[in-house]
Amino acid sequence: MDRWQNINHVVVVGLGITGLSVVNHLRRLHPDVTIRVMDSRSAPPGADQLAESIELHTGSFEKQWLMQADLIVCNPGIALATPEIKQAMDKGIAVVGDIELFAWANDKPVIAITGSNGKSTVTDLTGEMAKAAGVRVGVGGNIGVPALDLLNQDADLYVLELSSFQLETTQSLKTKVSTFLNLSEDHMDRYQGMEDYACAKRRIFLHAEQVLVNREEKETYPTQGQHAVSTFGFDDKEFGMQKRDGQIWLMDHQKPIISVDDLRLVGKHNWSNALVACALLKLAGVDYRLALTCLRRYTGLSHRCQVVAEHGxxxxxxxSKATNVASTLAALSGLSLAGKLYLLVGGVGKGADFSELAQPLSTLDVQLCCFGRDGEAFMELHPSASYADSMDTILAQITPKLKDGDMVMLSPACASFDQFANFMARGVHFTQQAQRYSTQVS
Structure with missing residues (x-):
């Protein structure tokens, strides 16, 4: 079936990196189609990169264009409930997203990953391990390279991170394996509740050959269709974890994969991410054991529980990306150290309640190091807590005390804009200071 047989006029709604990828894809594969672009922003990013032959409307949605379209390609950030989009849909005009266009054009196997947390790390790690196993792989989607731009690469496998927003407009994506990692409250300004949000994410299973779900969260299971379902979790079933001779091992159906002591990834949630990457590759027919060296060396995405220095x-x-309490709780989950944890917290608290951190902190050998505008709000959480005006002051104070087995972790549970431009700038500064001070550890 030629999906493009009666499509002559396409309207791309929303520019930016995704919109540009859609325009370039259409011009490359469907040069006879008339393309119009609209963006509600008055100066949308990417406007200067559009070809002069393509009409651009900014500052609002041009209703007449929408009603004249044969196909509307909507940016994921634009809700289908937007009145102008809904009116076009009610008229019978097809509304899709960039992932649906990818599905129409792609003929290679796909690993698709969604979830409220961890999907970027799983996507990146799965791609890195696939490369290490000798597979030509394209990695992107909601992370890094837009999915349509990946089609320009000479790949034999695609690994895609997909958001619930992208999945709303996707109905034809065939995958070798799809996973829904976990579900926690998010985007409630867009959805009618948690079930509505979960339903959008479960669209990742529509045409999946294999399904990987979280044993501990039934909301991640497909609710319709016939699927070959595999599961992962923290117990020792299927893809899981098991304690052997004092060490925790990632397990593949009772067979050990790797000890978590051999991973550079930090935290129980990251052990799970590593396990999922192995499971996805196996289900997609890739031998993950060819990539265990890659797994051992992997330090994570920038600013997400990333080991940036190690000495002595x-x-x-x-x-640094831990800008809320939930993210810092995840970083502390399952943390096991031979020595002391020096935990740096603080910044702009956004009115958050930090009391949830008290319980996990009580189980650790920790020095709580508080800084920044709202740093003093952490002082009652642990008897070890001390306050300093800045991260630099803290690092200078603690470095002479550091010993073999200790860990210094920046997981602030706060926004950064009291002292830094954004969480990336904060993370870069910490990394530079860590690499400087780490050499002073005896």
């Missing part, structure tokens, strides 16, 4: 038996971990 001390690890320095940049988790």
């Amino acid at each position: 038996g001390v690890k320095w971990v940049n988790d």
